[in-house]
Amino acid sequence: xxxxxxxxxxxxxxxxxxxxxxxxxxxxxxxxxxxxxxxxxxxxxxxxxxxxxxxxxxxxxxxxxxxxxxxxxxxxxxxxxxxxxxxxxxxxxxxxxxxxxxxxxxxxxxxxxxxxxxxxxxxxxxxxxxxxxxxxxxxxxxxxxxxxxxxxxxxxxxxxxxxxxxxxxxxxxxxxxxxxxxxxxxxxxxxxxxxxxxxxxxxxxxxxxxxxxxxxxxxxxxxxxxxxxxxxxxxxxxxxxxxxxxxxxxxxxxxxxxxxxxxxxxxxxxxx
Amino acid sequence: xxxxxxxxxxxxxxxxxxxxxxxxxxxxxxxxxxxxxxxxxxxxxxxxxxxxxxxxxxxxxxxxxxxxxxxxxxxxxxxxxxxxxxxxxxxxxxxxxxxxxxxxxxxxxxxxxxxxxxxxxxxxxxxxxxxxxxxxxxxxxxxxxxxxxxxxxxxxxxxxxxxxxxxxxxxxxxxxxxxxxxxxxxxxxxxxxxxxxxxxxxxxxxxxxxxxxxxxxxxxxxxxxxxxxxxxxxxxxxxxxxxxxxxxxxxxxxxxxxxxxxxxx
Numbered sequence: 001x002x003x004x005x006x007x008x009x010x011x012x013x014x015x016x017x018x019x020x021x022x023x024x025x026x027x028x029x030x031x032x033x034x035x036x037x038x039x040x041x042x043x044x045x046x047x048x049x050x051x052x053x054x055x056x057x058x059x060x061x062x063x064x065x066x067x068x069x070x071x072x073x074x075x076x077x078x079x080x081x082x083x084x085x086x087x088x089x090x091x092x093x094x095x096x097x098x099x100x101x102x103x104x105x106x107x108x109x110x111x112x113x114x115x116x117x118x119x120x121x122x123x124x125x126x127x128x129x130x131x132x133x134x135x136x137x138x139x140x141x142x143x144x145x146x147x148x149x150x151x152x153x154x155x156x157x158x159x160x161x162x163x164x165x166x167x168x169x170x171x172x173x174x175x176x177x178x179x180x181x182x183x184x185x186x187x188x189x190x191x192x193x194x195x196x197x198x199x200x201x202x203x204x205x206x207x208x209x210x211x212x213x214x215x216x217x218x219x220x221x222x223x224x225x226x227x228x229x230x231x232x233x234x235x236x237x238x239x240x241x242x243x244x245x246x247x248x249x250x251x252x253x254x255x256x257x258x259x260x261x262x263x264x265x266x267x268x269x270x271x272x
Numbered sequence: 273x274x275x276x277x278x279x280x281x282x283x284x285x286x287x288x289x290x291x292x293x294x295x296x297x298x299x300x301x302x303x304x305x306x307x308x309x310x311x312x313x314x315x316x317x318x319x320x321x322x323x324x325x326x327x328x329x330x331x332x333x334x335x336x337x338x339x340x341x342x343x344x345x346x347x348x349x350x351x352x353x354x355x356x357x358x359x360x361x362x363x364x365x366x367x368x369x370x371x372x373x374x375x376x377x378x379x380x381x382x383x384x385x386x387x388x389x390x391x392x393x394x395x396x397x398x399x400x401x402x403x404x405x406x407x408x409x410x411x412x413x414x415x416x417x418x419x420x421x422x423x424x425x426x427x428x429x430x431x432x433x434x435x436x437x438x439x440x441x442x443x444x445x446x447x448x449x450x451x452x453x454x455x456x457x458x459x460x461x462x463x464x465x466x467x468x469x470x471x472x473x474x475x476x477x478x479x480x481x482x483x484x485x486x487x488x489x490x491x492x493x494x495x496x497x498x499x500x501x502x503x504x505x506x507x508x509x510x511x512x513x514x515x516x517x518x519x520x521x522x523x524x525x526x527x528x529x530x531x532x533x534x535x536x537x
Contacts, residue, residue, distance in 0.1 A: 180496050255460045
């Protein structure tokens with residue numbers, strides 16, 4: 001394709017991007033897209049063998065990836081991740097604080113144990129704080145701005161019986177807005193991706209496939225999202241293409257939220 | 273559906289057909305140029321038959337310079353039938369349509385007590401009815417083709433918040449925001465995705481601010497990035513939202529290009 005001003009804006013050549021929770025699922029999909037857009041990528045997560053696979057996938061496609069195994073709930077290990085980015089690539093331009101996972105327990109709310117609530121907040125909210133703090137500290141030292149991207153969840157925008165996860169992810173959304181306010185003076189933009197129902201991997205059983213199809217009927221796109229579909233959005237937010245976008249929340253959910261996930265179908269009226 | 277699409281293809285409109293309504297406005301002009309740069313042939317629609325036509329002609333020349341096809345139309349967006357007929361003609365002459373961007377804008381700042389019935393009607397017609405008519409016609413065209421489609425509405429952060437003296441304008445844009453949400457539900461099953469771009473304080477909006485008002489620079493002070501946005505900063509998001517492969521799971525959303533203004537309002 002010939003030279004194009006607008007397409008150049010999406011280019012991430014010479015940018016160093018770190019993706020936490022990059023070993024599988026959406027994080028893996030976004031790491032691969034960012035590498036495809038030209039970024040040098042540090043993929044980080046708890047599980048080294050998953051990281052090895054992603055690094056191999058990226059490098060064999062002609063990209064440049066390194067990995068770092070760490071626990072996002074431990075601030076010292078998060079600091080070590082940023083140090084590893086600097087050691088491997090010399091700088092850090094984009095931090096994608098994507099690590100997080102739903103967990104908790106089935107206990108009734110009025111009996112809900114401390115450990116389960118604390119665990120959800122540690123994994124999903126405090127980890128995001130540690131990651132963005134460490135990354136912004138480095139970016140401010142570098143002195144030429146940067147980009148922070150966080151991952152929340154559509155469940156944060158509605159009630160849920162499994163309340164700690166959406167509570168933590170709701171915190172991530174407002175945290176990201178505060179990041180935008182606090183860091184604009186240093187040229188650091190921050191935005192939040194809010195995925196709705198997106199499959200982390202292909203269905204493993206007929207039962208899972210049937211569940212996904214049934215769940216998809218309530219979504220205007222008539223299906224669940226696929227793990228790779230967040231990639232282009234990640235590239236938009238990581239690149240100069242989003243130079244006037246900060247503090248924003250980017251819902252990618254097949255239209256579920258716009259209609260409240262309800263079954264549609266008011267009877268069409270032909271006469272008034 | 274495929275995961276094997278390269279990221280460059282996800283931002284490409286190679287050989288696609290785009291219609292840009294309100295291409296004489298700064299955002300529309302930038303979007304039209306971006307679509308052409310990304311490979312599309314573009315129908316440029318001016319919403320009035322006056323100097324707007326000269327402005328889209330300039331965009332047409334810019335697009336032709338980079339080797340793409342551009343056609344010019346006058347589309348009176350206040351008349352549903354005119355939108356339908358003009359869009360039909362544009363689709364016919366482009367040989368089909370893949371995405372429609374809707375970018376007309378008519379600002380009005382007045383205390384509600386002095387907004388006349390005529391002014392309200394005009395503000396609603398250009399800022400809201402235009403989007404309604406364009407979505408109605410675009411969805412019909414996409415369905416007739418039996419293809420997926422993309423609709424991009426350029427709107428304002430005032431669709432989410434209200435400020436003094438913007439009652440009519442904010443109401444019109446709020447209506448556009450919920451039009452986007454409702455149409456996303458109707459169009460989703462046909463893989464016609466409709467999303468919005470909410471603009472903050474842009475550099476072409478300086479004449480909207482009263483220089484005698486000591487609070488005049490509040491729009492800028494409330495913008496996290498402390499500067500006005502540019503038209504070329506709207507275009508990349510409009511391009512992303514126009515590409516079929518990149519946005520198969522995004523609909524009913526209004527994304528900001530506002531330097532963080534909405535987070536402060």
